[in-house]
Amino acid sequence: xxxxxxxxxxxxxxxxxxxxxxxEEVVLAAREAGLTEVLISDHGPGHFLFGIHRSQLPxxxxxxxxxxxxxxxxDVLMGLESNVMSYRGSIDLEPEDLAYLDRLSVGFHxxxxxxxxWSFFLFMILNPLSxxxxxxxxxxxxxxxxxxVRIVKRYRPTIITHPGSKVPLDIRSLARVCGEFGxxxxxxxxxGDLNDEGICIxxxxxxxxxxxxxxxxxxxxxxxxxxxEALSRLGVAPERLIxxxxxxxx
Numbered sequence: 001x002x003x004x005x006x007x008x009x010x011x012x013x014x015x016x017x018x019x020x021x022x023x024e025e026v027v028l029a030a031r032e033a034g035l036t037e038v039l040i041s042d043h044g045p046g047h048f049l050f051g052i053h054r055s056q057l058p059x060x061x062x063x064x065x066x067x068x069x070x071x072x073x074x075d076v077l078m079g080l081e082s083n084v085m086s087y088r089g090s091i092d093l094e095p096e097d098l099a100y101l102d103r104l105s106v107g108f109h110x111x112x113x114x115x116x117x118w119s120f121f122l123f124m125i126l127n128p129l130s131x132x133x134x135x136x137x138x139x140x141x142x143x144x145x146x147x148x149v150r151i152v153k154r155y156r157p158t159i160i161t162h163p164g165s166k167v168p169l170d171i172r173s174l175a176r177v178c179g180e181f182g183x184x185x186x187x188x189x190x191x192g193d194l195n196d197e198g199i200c201i202x203x204x205x206x207x208x209x210x211x212x213x214x215x216x217x218x219x220x221x222x223x224x225x226x227x228x229e230a231l232s233r234l235g236v237a238p239e240r241l242i243x244x245x246x247x248x249x250x
Contacts, residue, residue: 001173001228001231001232001245001246001247001248002246002247002248003035003164003211003227003228003229003233003241003243003244003245004034004035004036004037004216004244004246005036005037005038005039005211005242005243005246006033006035006037006038006211006212006221006222006224007037007038007039007041007103007210007211007214007242007243008039008041008081008105008161008186008188008210008212008213008214008215009038009041009082009094009103009212009214009221010040010042010214010215011023011025011026011039011042012245013042013056013060014042014043014051014052014216015049015050015051015052018216019042019050019083019215019217020217021218022221023040023060023063023064023067023076023222024067025218025233026038026218026221027067027071027076028218029219029221029222030074030222031071031074033210033221033222035221035222036074037074037077037243038075038221039077039078039105039212040060040064040076040077040079041079042060042080042081042083042233043081043083044080044081044083044084044091044092044093045092045093046083046091046113047092048112048113049111050111051083051092051111052080057097057100058100060100061078062071064076064077064078077102077103078101078102078103079101079158080093080104080105081103081105081106081107081109081161082105082106082107082157083106083109083112083113084106084107084108084109084148085111085115085119086115086119086147087114087118087119087123087143087146087147088110088119088147089149089150089151089154090149090151091106091151103159104156104159105158105159105160105161105186106148106151106155106157106159106160107160107162107165108123108144108148110166114123122140122143122144123167123236126139127140127144127167127168130168137168140167141168141169144167144168145169145173145174148160148174149173149177151183152178152183153181155180156183157183158210159185159186159242160174160178160185161186161212161214161250162186162190162191162193162194162214163185163193164186164193164194165188165191165193169210170186171194171198171201172201172202172204172205175201175205176205176207178207179205179207180206183206184207184242185202185208185209185210186209186210186212187199187209187212187226187230187231188212188214188227189211189213189223189226189227189229190215190226191214193229194209196230196233196234197235199221199230199234200234203236203240208240208241208242209231209236209240209241209242210241211224211227211241211243212224212227
């Protein structure tokens with residue numbers, strides 16, 4: 001099986017040199033890789049190191065619309081990799097921001113300032129401590145999962161990015177809610193999350209998966225090797241993906 005979509009790609013709009021390449025350079029790389037669909041997923045504005053400036057959203061939208069008019073053999077989608085900003089279930093986008101997007105991705109990231117003291121304590125202190133104090137692990141896992149569950153129910157994102165990469169999660173509970181609300185769990189080819197164990201757990205629920213390279217330069221666009229190999233090892237059917245796919249021999 002081969003994926004014709006890459007649903008996690010960054011561009012130079014992710015600030016401080018976090019990613020290289022213009023949107024058009026990414027699109028050209030995607031076409032060269034044989035893709036027919038690419039999702040631009042720069043970091044949301046709540047990421048103080050790498051996030052886009054909110055004022056750039058109209059500019060990004062115009063550029064993507066222009067490119068869709070130029071390149072008819074590929075669908076260029078506008079997304080953002082939004083950040084979890086509080087354990088109450090808020091992200092770093094407002095309703096007027098969401099109106100620009102074709103797809104919404106959400107994930108936990110360091111490099112944000114949580115919006116309330118309790119969220120700061122949970123994310124910045126208890127999560128790291130849980131690696132050293134095993135009894136904390138179950139508690140932070142539950143709270144991390146509940147934060148994403150609230151976001152899924154409130155915002156109906158298309159994708160939860162690299163689940164389990166930054167903080168521990170109850171994948172089974174998250175997958176159950178994501179399946180109910182039509183949100184996919186990403187198998188990220190850069191972070192290696194979901195891993196095999198997480199994929200097997202999620203497969204027990206009616207949830208779909210998204211494949212993304214998490215490319216930070218045009219040369220890595222479409223590099224879904226880890227994701228495809230994981231699917232092959234575990235015998236995951238193409239019907240469980242939101243990506244466009246084709247058989248290798250076609």
